[in-house]
Amino acid sequence: MQTETFHIGIVGFGPKGLYSFERLLAYLNHFKVETQVNIHLFNESSSFVAGWVYHKDQPEYLLMNYPNQFISLQPTSKPSAVCEVLSFSEWLSEKQKESIKELDPKVSSRKTVGAYLSFYFEKFCNCLPNNVSVYKHIASVEDIKQKGDDFKLKTSTNVKLPLLNSIVITTGHTPSIRSKEEFFNAPNNIPFVYPIEKKLSVVNPQSTAILKGIGLTAIDAILGLTEGKNGKFKQKSNNEYSYLKSGNEPKIIYPYSRSGIPIIPRGENALNYEQTSFFLKDFIASQNFKPHSLDFETDVLPIIKQDIVGEFYNTLFQLHNVSYRQYEDFNGLNIRIEKFHKEHPEIEKFEAENLLAPTLALNVASFKNVYEFWTFWCLENEKAKSPYVAAASAWRYLSKEFNLLYSQQKLTKKSKQLFQTKYFGLFNKISYGPPLVNIKKMLALIEANILDFSFSESPTISKNTISNSNQSSIYDWLIDARLPRGFSNSKSVLFNSENSAKLFTTTKFSNTTHELHCTATGHPISKDGEPLKSIVLYGTPTENILFDNDTLSRTHNDTVSGWAKNIANNLSVTTQLISS
Ligand SMILES: Cc1cc2nc3c(=O)[nH]c(=O)nc-3n(C[C@H](O)[C@H](O)[C@H](O)COP(=O)(O)OP(=O)(O)OC[C@H]3O[C@@H](n4cnc5c(N)ncnc54)[C@H](O)[C@@H]3O)c2cc1C
Known part of the structure; x- marks a missing residue:
């Protein structure tokens, strides 16, 4: 016998959206839930699962920052997934005919990891329990309104939706990126570098680029400005690299940061x-x-x-x-x-x-x-x-x-x-530095006089000049190669809109960024100080209380397994009560 349909929303469907989906299916299966469950997946682009970090159309040279052996979609606790799941190396091994032992220590491109995640999303969708239906919405969720115990979502496409009984919010970095302030509001500033090839396409050959940040994003951007503009890295016999200019890259790139200390590689x-x-x-x-x-x-x-x-x-x-x-x-x-x-x-x-x-x-x-x-x-x-x-x-x-x-x-x-x-x-x-190969490429660019750290520590930046106490240079492009954390309360679409603002409470963290209040289990704290048990935050939105969410890890700060278990358990109890 069936009760009425239970509606669940997963808002933001990157890797952590997928993990939430997988756990939900596994628990619904495990508790033999018979209620009709409709799962609505919302992602603002068509890149479900891979999001923009693991997007299939990004260049091959954008790499993971750790080896294959640490990547796996396999659940780390019971119940098992609804279908067999291979680790990333096992999956690659079947595709590439290389042994798992050879593949484990290698570092893959992020697009390959995106392909792995997408493969399993499709597989999960093909083995749904009979009472589960999945609806994919390519739309940005812009507002959440509480209606009694349920929630009404407003999306960018104004799609007609039922009231949702429960929601997972796994929006990753995106809200803050959207709202990033632009330096000087000038046309030669690139405030955010992803997607790399598109954002950096405007940087003209032989120009001077200054780059804010000397971390992982800066390395991606430097590769985008060189390899991405048809320059070639040639591996020498001693495992080092040399760089062959294409003529399309900037003449010089000056990276800088507050400390001037660059990131440390990992081999x-x-x-x-x-x-x-x-x-x-x-x-x-x-x-x-x-x-x-x-x-x-x-x-x-x-x-x-x-x-x-x-x-x-x-x-x-x-x-x-x-x-x-x-x-x-x-x-x-x-x-x-x-x-x-x-x-x-x-x-x-x-x-x-x-x-x-x-x-x-x-x-x-x-x-x-x-x-x-x-x-x-x-x-x-x-x-x-x-x-x-x-x-x-x-x-x-x-x-x-x-x-x-x-x-x-x-x-x-x-x-x-x-x-x-x-x-x-x-x-x-x-x-958590980049793989060795990327730093060897940076060394080749320093040798080729393209990458120059003369201004690396706290230079003074004006509208078109970078300077320190020793020297100055005119620049053509200012590129912000950092990833902002938190979200801006003044501009965030999801958390600060009319009704959402009544649901969530926040702490001002800096002039531009805010963090959501939530419990250690990921439930947002509402205006009356109580946790909203029907909503769970997972990943970046929990940063006020759980740190280090910037990872593909399934175990780190996992707020969704408990949530999925509770939903499935409650639904199975309801089913039993109704049938008895
Ligand atoms: C450039 C880069 C490289 C990285 N490399 C690594 C690495 O090598 N290893 C590692 O472990 N981690 C890495 N990370 C960390 C990364 O954050 C995680 O691996 C992972 O992407 C986190 O997944 P997520 O689902 O929480 O967020 P995301 O991957 O950011 O996915 C969130 C999704 O939600 C969508 N979305 C956001 N807001 C809305 C909305 N309002 N409505 C609808 N959809 C919305 C976004 O479009 C996106 O598809 C990297 C991060 C970046 C930025």
Whole structure:
């Protein structure tokens, strides 16, 4: 026997929209729900599942920033998916006839990952339970109005929709990108670089381009301005690259940022490391901290630095066959560090600042300028084991523990904001860098005198001039090669429209960005201070309380599995009650 139809909306259908869809199907199947369930998928472009990050039409040179072996759509907990799902390497192996072992450490293009996600979306749609129907809407959702327990959506196409009983919001970066302010409001500014080929097509040959940001997006943009304009990277015998100009690229590109410190690359050998230092873990386990009681810089950062130092020396000791115990306190480690350096005076002492603020430690480990900085990191990454790479990996392990402090609101409000504005980006730059090949391409562009870091640290920008205390240059194009976080309250379409503004509460995070209030399980907090249990946020919209959502990971900050389970469980109970 059937109850009336249950309507669910998934707003924003990138990778996390797909994960929500997959879990929903799996739980409906698992609980043998008989109610008719209609799932409405909303995406503002036709690129369902791949979104714009994994779009099928982007160039092949835009790469993932980690190897194939970490990409998988396979659910990590029960129930199983409604059909068999292969990991990315397994799926590629069937297509390319290469072994999984060969494919695992390789880095793929983002469009290939998009093809993988799209393949499984189609497959899930082909094995829907009989009582489930799917409706795809190519439309931007612009407003959400609460009507009793249900929700009415307004879309850009004004499609007629039923009232929705429950909604997942997985809109990714898009709202903030839409609302990004333009510098100087001038025609030679490119405020956002994606889609790369389209946005950078206006940059004329032999022009001077200045690029704001020296992170992952900047590398994409630099490749778009060179390889994307028919320049060729040639691999030399020693695994390095040279660059053959096409004449269509800019004459010179000046990247810059506040610190001037570029991103650190990650090579295949980064897979050889595992966590060996646990000071932050012990610190968190040792006490029951009160909410808003920890200052990030004075209470937490010193422990993070201890782990960075711990990872460095544990690897260095291994390389010198010095026995060590992993679980000693930091004083014990320090005593051994002193002893080690007395025995090995030729080895430079390492401090966490070498990694966090390398310009302050000029000449330590050759961090002299960007070329030497990147050459140094390429060489270290090519070693089977490097203490420097171990130290740079530390945040990848620590971020999981740190997420506990963050989501349980243990940081003071002020220091949480400082973490977001200053340290979040810094740690990402150190631990989540691009694949080695991209940095080798950057080195080739420096050698070809196209990429120039003369203005890299906090230059002064005026309408057509970039300058610092030593020099200045006229520029033709100002390209903002960064990804904004949060969303602008004044311009966001979805969260700030007439009715949505009555539903969601926000915190002003900076002059232009705001974050939504929500619970650690992703439910937005409404004006009356209560969580809206029928809506769940997943990914970027949860950044006020869950951090590090910029990932394809299925496990990290998964707010939808619990939501899908509750819906299916409740529907199965209703079905049983009605049939008995
Ligand atoms: C350039 C770039 C490279 C990256 N590389 C990696 C990487 O190598 N590895 C990694 O793990 N992560 C990477 N990321 C992080 C990336 O955010 C995640 O991998 C993933 O894309 C997050 O998925 P999502 O579904 O949350 O968001 P998105 O991928 O942003 O998808 C959101 C979707 O919602 C749609 N949408 C937004 N607003 C609305 C609306 N109002 N109505 C309807 N539809 C809407 C958008 O059009 C989009 O299709 C990268 C991110 C960027 C920007």
